[in-house]
Amino acid sequence: MTAIPSSPATPSSVPAVKLSGAAVRLGGRTIWSGVDVAVQGGEFVAVLGANGSGKSTLLKTVLGALALAAGEVSVLGGPAGRENAGIGYLPQRRSFDSGTRLRGSDVVRLGLDGDRWGLPLPFSSAGLDSRRGRARQRIEEVIELVGAREYADRPIGELSGGEQQRLLIAQALVRRPKLLLLDEPLDSLDLPNQAVVAALVHEICKGEGVAVLLVAHDVNPLLPYLDRVVYLAGGHAVAGPVEQVITGETLTGLYGLPVEVLKASDGRLVVVGQPEAPAHHHDRHSHDHDGHGDHGH
Amino acid sequence: MGTEPHLTWNPVQDLSEVLEYHFMVNALIAGSVVAVMAGLLGWLMVLRKETFAGHTLSMMAFPGAAGAALIGVPAMWGYFVFCVAGGLAIGRSSAGGRRTWGEQSASIGAVQALALGLGFLFVSLYGGVLGDLDNLLFGTFLGISDGQVLVLLAVAVVAIAALAALGRPLLFASVDADVASARGVPVRALGIAFLVLLGLAVAETSQVTGVLLVFALLVMPAASAQAVTARPGLSLALTVAIGLVVVWLGLGIAYFSVYPAGFFVTSISFAIYVGVQVGAWVRGTARMEAQMSEPPAEGVIA
Numbered sequence: 286m287t288a289i290p291s292s293p294a295t296p297s298s299v300p301a302v303k304l305s306g307a308a309v310r311l312g313g314r315t316i317w318s319g320v321d322v323a324v325q326g327g328e329f330v331a332v333l334g335a336n337g338s339g340k341s342t343l344l345k346t347v348l349g350a351l352a353l354a355a356g357e358v359s360v361l362g363g364p365a366g367r368e369n370a371g372i373g374y375l376p377q378r379r380s381f382d383s384g385t386r387l388r389g390s391d392v393v394r395l396g397l398d399g400d401r402w403g404l405p406l407p408f409s410s411a412g413l414d415s416r417r418g419r420a421r422q423r424i425e426e427v428i429e430l431v432g433a434r435e436y437a438d439r440p441i442g443e444l445s446g447g448e449q450q451r452l453l454i455a456q457a458l459v460r461r462p463k464l465l466l467l468d469e470p471l472d473s474l475d476l477p478n479q480a481v482v483a484a485l486v487h488e489i490c491k492g493e494g495v496a497v498l499l500v501a502h503d504v505n506p507l508l509p510y511l512d513r514v515v516y517l518a519g520g521h522a523v524a525g526p527v528e529q530v531i532t533g534e535t536l537t538g539l540y541g542l543p544v545e546v547l548k549a550s551d552g553r554l555v556v557v558g559q560p561e562a563p564a565h566h567h568d569r570h571s572h573d574h575d576g577h578g579d580h581g582h
Numbered sequence: 583m584g585t586e587p588h589l590t591w592n593p594v595q596d597l598s599e600v601l602e603y604h605f606m607v608n609a610l611i612a613g614s615v616v617a618v619m620a621g622l623l624g625w626l627m628v629l630r631k632e633t634f635a636g637h638t639l640s641m642m643a644f645p646g647a648a649g650a651a652l653i654g655v656p657a658m659w660g661y662f663v664f665c666v667a668g669g670l671a672i673g674r675s676s677a678g679g680r681r682t683w684g685e686q687s688a689s690i691g692a693v694q695a696l697a698l699g700l701g702f703l704f705v706s707l708y709g710g711v712l713g714d715l716d717n718l719l720f721g722t723f724l725g726i727s728d729g730q731v732l733v734l735l736a737v738a739v740v741a742i743a744a745l746a747a748l749g750r751p752l753l754f755a756s757v758d759a760d761v762a763s764a765r766g767v768p769v770r771a772l773g774i775a776f777l778v779l780l781g782l783a784v785a786e787t788s789q790v791t792g793v794l795l796v797f798a799l800l801v802m803p804a805a806s807a808q809a810v811t812a813r814p815g816l817s818l819a820l821t822v823a824i825g826l827v828v829v830w831l832g833l834g835i836a837y838f839s840v841y842p843a844g845f846f847v848t849s850i851s852f853a854i855y856v857g858v859q860v861g862a863w864v865r866g867t868a869r870m871e872a873q874m875s876e877p878p879a880e881g882v883i884a
Contacts, residue, residue: 387814
């Protein structure tokens with residue numbers, strides 16, 4: 286596989302995520318192999334690729350939920366799965382149906398201490414230095430951070446997809462993780478909300494110094510913010526800065542098929558000619574492989 | 583002591599008349615124990631959308647009662663054994679992996695069919711008619727012994743203590759299984775443990791309300807409370823309060839009436855449920871109208 290040297294991000298002592306020569310097999314099929322990825326603290330990295338290329342599989346490997354068939358993985362300085370307390374994870378396509386009668390702030394709270402046995406004591410003091418007071422304060426902080434104060438106390442099932450997504454990001458952040466794993470957080474959001482959530486994740490990444498590994502279908506809402514991307518295709522991966530990875534040359538090598546990358550006047554990227562499902566488009570145009578169709582929006 | 587129940591409309595006098603009878607005291611204690619336990623477990627059952635599993639567990643009382651009659655032990659033990667076994671069976675068969683809700687409900691249905699078939703077998707092996715068919719179906723509100731009250735209380739204390747110990751992780755697993763499991767919460771084991779506790783609650787409730795009226799205490803108070811508030815603590819407290827009010831009012835009215843307690847308990851529970859749903863609908867409509875008449879907020883996309 287091709288490994289493009291990473292951007293001049295100063296390698297801190299312990300990378301948040303490091304995969305070397307990693308391979309995953311599921312049900313006898315190799316999903317990907319020879320994958321080298323390194324994410325440093327405070328870096329914003331997107332995982333891109335077509336449907337079925339193994340993007341979510343990569344996050345599950347980092348969580349330790351899937352074992353590698355070959356190669357090595359280290360997460361926050363330990364084997365995958367050991368340091369999960371330091372990881373905030375947001376799974377794919379999660380939404381609460383309208384019958385879920387819990388407040389948004391309750392869902393955030395479960396991210397803080399939902400894994401502790403027993404019940405919170407209802408009559409303990411709510412003073413600022415008590416455990417309960419600190420918990421409340423932290424929940425308020427993350428709700429402010431994601432800008433969800435206005436609707437955090439409404440039943441989560443009544444909120445819009447974008448509002449739920451912000452609260453779920455707050456839930457993932459509430460324990461001050463060193464690494465955020467976000468699986469398609471922009472999926473099912475409309476374009477303005479995609480832009481808002483992408484900017485929010487960037488702000489958290491830089492402001493709080495959290496490493497972010499974000500799976501996305503479309504790189505464009507993330508373009509202004511990304512440090513690097515990991516592009517999965519054809520069972521392999523290329524990692525590096527956007528301008529080096531999302532090029533006709535690199536992707537042609539990865540897919541083994543002629544692929545062209547067009548740049549729109551506003552800076553958005555359009556990949557033309559990739560096989561399987563379109564990775565950068567949701568509309569019919571991207572099935573148009575002849576190269577002279579209108580691929581811009 | 584009056585020979586016939588007579589409502590004087592003086593609450594103190596009426597209450598003291600009711601409490602003069604030992605069977606009424608037992609009914610009130612047993613009803614209260616069951617209302618608390620069924621309320622707490624029913625609240626989680628409604629949140630987890632496992633009402634069909636709860637229904638199936640209540641059907642377990644039939645093979646339980648028949649099996650107990652067959653080997654000559656009190657029906658109560660048959661209820662407990664079969665409801666707990668049913669909880670385990672449903673948990674093992676339906677909680678596995680990433681099954682769809684449709685597949686889960688089909689496997690719960692299979693467990694239910696098998697249980698009822700077993701019950702039928704036990705009845706024919708027993709060779710007679712089950713003497714307490716009425717009790718099985720509609721409960722024994724007014725025929726609860728001291729010993730039974732003690733057993734109900736002991737089982738409820740143990741089950742509620744277990745529920746409190748599982749508390750937060752169980753709530754986490756119920757509303758957000760993927761994230762809970764990434765955090766190391768044993769989601770599948772908790773699902774099975776919950777169904778076993780639910781089995782105990784159903785076994786207790788069906789002894790008092792009968793198999794057919796279990797949902798009066800298991801579903802309706804929880805569903806009513808959840809429609810009123812989304813605050814978990816308040817919602818749980820309200821569930822228990824509604825359950826207690828339903829039992830006390832139902833028993834009180836039944837004492838002065840010629841109709842059975844089960845009917846009043848169910849009707850009061852249903853009336854509260856309908857009232858709350860209508861209230862939620864009115865509030866929802868009012869909020870939507872308020873939003874429609876407001877000018878759209880500006881600068882949303884900042």
